[in-house]
Amino acid sequence: MEPIEDVAAGDRAGAAGRRGRYGIDGGLIGVAFFALVLAGAAATAARAARRRRPGLAALTGVAGAAVAGSAASYLYSTGRGKLSVWAQVLDELSLRGDEHVLDVGCGRGAVLMLAARRLPGGRAVGADLWRRRDQSGNSRAAAERNAVAEKISERVDIVDADARDLPFPSASFDVVVSSLAISNIPGAQGRGLALKEAIRVLRPGGRMRIVDEGADQYAAVLEDAGLAGVTVRRLDWRTWYGLPGHHLTLVAASKPPA
Numbered sequence: 001m002e003p004i005e006d007v008a009a010g011d012r013a014g015a016a017g018r019r020g021r022y023g024i025d026g027g028l029i030g031v032a033f034f035a036l037v038l039a040g041a042a043a044t045a046a047r048a049a050r051r052r053r054p055g056l057a058a059l060t061g062v063a064g065a066a067v068a069g070s071a072a073s074y075l076y077s078t079g080r081g082k083l084s085v086w087a088q089v090l091d092e093l094s095l096r097g098d099e100h101v102l103d104v105g106c107g108r109g110a111v112l113m114l115a116a117r118r119l120p121g122g123r124a125v126g127a128d129l130w131r132r133r134d135q136s137g138n139s140r141a142a143a144e145r146n147a148v149a150e151k152i153s154e155r156v157d158i159v160d161a162d163a164r165d166l167p168f169p170s171a172s173f174d175v176v177v178s179s180l181a182i183s184n185i186p187g188a189q190g191r192g193l194a195l196k197e198a199i200r201v202l203r204p205g206g207r208m209r210i211v212d213e214g215a216d217q218y219a220a221v222l223e224d225a226g227l228a229g230v231t232v233r234r235l236d237w238r239t240w241y242g243l244p245g246h247h248l249t250l251v252a253a254s255k256p257p258a
């Protein structure tokens, strides 16, 4: 078996080492928004400079720089930031390497592949319905290509599935993870259904880790469903997604042994 420690060290060395292409969270609408605002600020600054209005030119220049910084932060969070947070979360699980791990709403597989790299004798299963407005270039084929690019396709399964109605038997996974997916499901009832499905497919003694927007709100649902050790952790600047002070949340829990 490939030593897990070496794999984790490779992740920490930088997401630059990844071979797959994982798209941009929020689809291309966010990128288009940043590009439009930046173009508007640049045009306004240039016009103000031509009309000899240095105050306005400086103001729009500063506003443009702030938007550029925000765009850079967004791109960082959706790429290296998210990968680095998840590498840490997965390391903290101290996986043996033979577990079955489910990634709910895996998208193009950024987190799924990180998990699979730690499972030389296990399986990583990704389930999604591939909404492109949630991630650019999102598709089952893109996730499959990434498993091949990362050279771990033999331990990865990709499944078409709605998180609210998972096509897996109860108690079939040792670990269930989900990254920025459940918040994309409309309505508290829909999100509650997805959480209940994630709990159902987790085996007794299994562990759950969710990183999401407002994931602290999931804690009560997990506790009400009988999960143990439910903890909520505010994540650091790596999850700012363009807004300094904005943080994603990690919720951790485990299913009591039978």
Ligand SMILES: C[S@@+](CC[C@H](N)C(=O)[O-])C[C@H]1O[C@@H](n2cnc3c(N)ncnc32)[C@H](O)[C@@H]1O
Pocket (backbone or CB within 6 Å): 022, 025, 026, 082, 104, 105, 106, 107, 108, 109, 110, 111, 127, 128, 129, 130, 131, 132, 134, 135, 138, 161, 162, 163, 164, 178, 179, 180, 181, 182, 184, 185
């Ligand atoms: C922002 S992307 C995150 C993808 C991936 N987890 C990651 O971190 O790179 C959100 C994902 O949730 C998926 N999604 C949204 N609603 C879903 C549902 N009801 N069932 C399964 N997946 C869903 C989208 O298709 C998309 O792939």
